[in-house]
Amino acid sequence: MSSFHRSDWLSVISPIVTLLIVAGGYVVSYVQEKGKNRAAVEDIDKLTRIAEDIKTENASRLASISHQNAVLIEQLKAKHELRFAAVDRRLQAHQEAFSRWRKLVANVHDEKIGPVAVECQSWWNDNALYLEPEVRNAFNRAYFAALDHRVLVEGGRVTGGGLESIEENMRVVLTLGDIIMRAVALPSLTEQETKAVAPRESQK
Structure with a gap:
């Protein structure tokens, strides 16, 4: 159980x-x-x-x-x-700088170089900001170099030396023209633009 x-x-x-x-x-x-x-x-x-x-x-x-x-x-x-x-004003300033450079070169050996250099300095003071930086610096150096050139030449005649300094100083004056032209160099006309200008020229 x-x-x-x-x-x-x-x-x-x-x-x-x-x-x-x-x-x-x-x-x-x-x-x-x-x-x-x-x-x-x-x-x-x-x-x-x-x-x-x-x-x-x-x-x-x-x-x-x-x-x-x-x-x-x-x-x-x-x-x-x-x-x-101010593109137009800047182009005008470079053209004026070029004209003053030619005046410097024309008078670099002349007694008038003093007033011409002073004129360039006064113009530079009023227009420097419209110039390309390279042109601005080169222009400033050029009118000082032009002002000093007669003194360097006369000094060289007295001492009979300093030819390298005279040539370098003149180079500063002369190269300004190329610097200005490079700064404002316009692009070349294209073939189409040349064709467009040709008929207008023939009508003159």
């Missing part, structure tokens, strides 16, 4: 234990899956925050670069407008 009772109890308890084991396995599996899902959600949230941070940072950088580009464009535009605002 006792033995039968034990068997009967085992037959009853065995399915329950099995059920508990299965249920336990399911619960463990569910908890693990739930943990994975929670970790995945947390990872997604973290990745979303990182993506938003990167997006915000990139937008900020882009705005900064756009602002810098806008400022740079405005600066270049202002410089360009300033450079070409």
Whole structure:
């Protein structure tokens, strides 16, 4: 009777234990899956925050670069407008510089070189900003060199030397013409422009 009772109890308890084991396995599996899902959600949230941070940072950088580009464009535009605002006046200044250079060369050995050099200096003071930098410096050096030339020549005659100094000084005066012409050199006419000018020339 006792033995039968034990068997009967085992037959009853065995399915329950099995059920508990299965249920336990399911619960463990569910908890693990739930943990994975929670970790995945947390990872997604973290990745979303990182993506938003990167997006915000990139937008900020882009705005900064756009602002810098806008400022740079405005600066270049202002410089360009300033450079070409007085093209005619700048060309005129270079033409006047060329005329004064020819006057310097014509009088470099003459007693009149003093007043001519003073005239050039006065003109340079009023027009230097319209000249190209190379022309501005060369013009300034040239009228001083022209003013000194007679003194150097006379000194060389007295001492019998200083030929190299005299030649170098004269070179400073003479090269100014080429410097001016290079600074304002106009581009050559294209073939089409030449053809367009030809009929007008033939009508004159």
